[in-house]
Structures are given as structure tokens and as C-alpha cells.
Amino acid sequence: MTETNSPRTLRIGTRGSPLALIQANQIAAGIEAASEGAMKGEIVTFTTSGDQLTTERLINSGGKGLFTRELDAALTRGEVDLTVHSLKDVPSVLEPGQVFAAFPEREDPREGFLSPHAKSLKDLPRGAKVGTASLRREAQTRALRPDLEIVTFRGNVATRMRKLEEGLADATYLAMAGLTRLGQPEVATPIPLTDMLPAAAQGIVGVVMREDADADTAAVLHKLNHVPTAAAAMIERAFLLALDGSCRTPIAAHTFDKGEEWHLVGEVLAMDGSARWRAEGVCRKGASELQLEALGKDIANEIRQQAGGQLPAFEGDW
Numbered sequence: 399m400t401e402t403n404s405p406r407t408l409r410i411g412t413r414g415s416p417l418a419l420i421q422a423n424q425i426a427a428g429i430e431a432a433s434e435g436a437m438k439g440e441i442v443t444f445t446t447s448g449d450q451l452t453t454e455r456l457i458n459s460g461g462k463g464l465f466t467r468e469l470d471a472a473l474t475r476g477e478v479d480l481t482v483h484s485l486k487d488v489p490s491v492l493e494p495g496q497v498f499a500a501f502p503e504r505e506d507p508r509e510g511f512l513s514p515h516a517k518s519l520k521d522l523p524r525g526a527k528v529g530t531a532s533l534r535r536e537a538q539t540r541a542l543r544p545d546l547e548i549v550t551f552r553g554n555v556a557t558r559m560r561k562l563e564e565g566l567a568d569a570t571y572l573a574m575a576g577l578t579r580l581g582q583p584e585v586a587t588p589i590p591l592t593d594m595l596p597a598a599a600q601g602i603v604g605v606v607m608r609e610d611a612d613a614d615t616a617a618v619l620h621k622l623n624h625v626p627t628a629a630a631a632m633i634e635r636a637f638l639l640a641l642d643g644s645c646r647t648p649i650a651a652h653t654f655d656k657g658e659e660w661h662l663v664g665e666v667l668a669m670d671g672s673a674r675w676r677a678e679g680v681c682r683k684g685a686s687e688l689q690l691e692a693l694g695k696d697i698a699n700e701i702r703q704q705a706g707g708q709l710p711a712f713e714g715d716w
């Protein structure tokens with residue numbers, strides 16, 4: 399017999415955007431390397447509700463999981479073995495029967511500022527137009543520069559860059575993580591995390607599997623996990639969950655690495671940027687999953703207390 403064992407194939411569900419494909423291909427390469435060639439990944443692309451949106455504002459009213467719904471269904475049905483997502487697009491509670499398998503190392507979490515006219519937000523002339531479809535970026539911009547005009551900007555990275563070139567806005571924001579993965583970080587100026595706090599989980603990729611996945615699949619995916627990134631993911635998602643954060647609410651959060659401790663900064667804004675609530679806290683590295691989640695929850699509760707009844711409309715009933 400000359401036949402050799404061919405590698406076992408894991409089907410990887412992903413969106414079809416250039417960024418999503420890069421992320422999914424990195425996971426495929428990781429599977430092959432971690433299994434020493436015993437397994438390989440096969441990319442299966444899906445169009446999500448979020449990809450089909452053409453009406454600019456729909457993105458803010460389409461509910462949770464706009465960019466994950468169709469992938470979640472395929473995973474539950476067994477059409478794919480795992481799904482790969484930008485974690486900031488993943489709802490704060492996973493589908494029943496699904497669990498995170500790995501959080502590979504976080505890419506640059508900062509926001510990027512893009513403008514043909516200015517190096518930063520403060521250099522823009524009075525009344526300039528800033529393009530974004532993110533309520534968080536809109537509220538943060540209004541808080542910093544109430545004189546600016548916000549125009550709605552959607553689409554993938556290439557589309558938004560084209561709109562900027564066409565002069566539909568004087569500036570826009572893109573996550574440095576996406577630009578870096580696409581190999582073009584130089585088109586933007588990174589904004590310091592202390593000037594503009596990113597979305598919770600920005601720059602993190604989440605790998606999701608069924609909770610009854612076989613042991614070999616779980617083991618190979620576990621090898622792709624990066625422990626500090628997983629800690630940040632748990633802290634920031636617990637913060638979101640405790641605020642019942644949806645894409646309708648301006649919420650920002652980031653976990654800083656402070657030597658022996660994780661340091662969470664959380665922020666919630668009024669839609670119009672007229673109010674901003676911030677809280678921060680720490681927990682020691684090596685804390686249990688429950689303790690990491692407690693940090694996120696505590697900071698969320700502190701913000702609720704600060705804001706009293708003034709928090710913008712959440713989808714939750716409180």
C-alpha cells in the first residue's frame with residue numbers, strides 16, 4: 399500500500415469581504431501548522447445580512463448579529479466546523495450550543511484617522527464633514543468637536559476609502575487592525591487609545607465552534623489561543639454584556655496591559671456626545687475567567703451608577 403493519510407479538513411465559515419478572508423485564511427494556516435499537517439482548513443464564504451445592507455442607517459437598526467447570523471446558522475446545522483469573526487461584530491451572547499474555541503493574538507486595537515486635509519480631528523476646519531456609520535465614533539466625535547458635521551459612511555474598507563477620495567467627507571475613521579491586516583496601515587494616522595477609546599474587542603478575532611465539537615478539533619483550535627488576548631476578550635465582552643450593549647449604543651472599552659494587572663477602561667456616551675461616562679478598574683493577571691468577567695461587570699455597573707437614569711436607550715429593559 400502506498401496510500402498515505404490525507405489531512406482531515408475543517409470547514410471554516412467566514413464572510414467574503416477581503417478582511418474576513420484574510421482572517422479566515424490565517425486561521426486555516428494556523429490549523430495546518432498546529433496540527434503539523436494532520437489537518438487543513440477549507441474556507442466556506444457566506445453573505446451576511448450586514449453585507450447586504452445598502453441603506454445607510456439600517457446598520458444601526460438591524461439588531462444584533464447582523465454580521466454573524468448566517469454563519470451562526472451554518473455552524474449549528476453542521477455545514478461548517480468553525481466560524482471566524484471580527485470579535486467586535488459578535489453579539490455579547492453566543493448562539494446556544496456555540497462556544498469560543500480560540501482568540502488569536504490581538505492586532506493593533508487603535509482607531510485610525512484618515513483625511514486628505516488633516517492629521518487629526520483637532521486639525522479639521524470648523525464645520526468639516528466626518529464620515530462614519532458607527533454611533534460610537536459619531537458620539538465620540540461630537541464630544542470632541544461639536545462643530546463638525548457627521549455624514550453616514552458605510553461599506554468595507556475599500557469603499558470607505560473611495561468615498562473619502564470622492565470628497566463625500568473630509569475625514570473618516572477605520573480600525574487600524576483592519577488596515578494592518580489588509581497591509582495598508584500607512585493610509586491612516588493611529589489615534590492614541592487615550593484620545594479615542596475603541597469598540598470593545600476591537601482588533602480581536604474570535605474563533606467559534608459547536609460546544610459538542612470533537613476533541614481533535616477543540617484541541618487544534620485551542621493551540622491558536624493567545625492567553626492575554628483571551629483575557630481582554632472576556633473582560634471587554636463582560637462589560638458589554640452588563641450594559642446590554644448593542645450596536646445601537648455608543649459604548650467603548652479597552653483592556654490595557656499594566657505589568658502585573660489588566661486595566662479596563664470603559665466608556666458610554668450620550669448619542670449626541672453631550673455626556674460621557676467613564677470608569678476603570680484592574681484585576682490581576684492569572685485571574686480566573688469569573689474574576690475577569692467580574693471586572694467587566696463592575697465597571698459597567700459603576701458607569702450605570704454615574705449616569706443615573708441618563709444612559710441612552712439600550713435594547714434591554716431597565
Ligand SMILES: NCc1[nH]cc(CCC(=O)O)c1CC(=O)O
Nearest residue numbers: 484486572573575576600601602
Ligand atoms: N464594524 C466593522 C469592522 N469590524 C471589524 C473591523 C476591523 C477591525 C477589527 O478587527 O476590530 C471593522 C472595520 C472598522 O471598524 O473600521
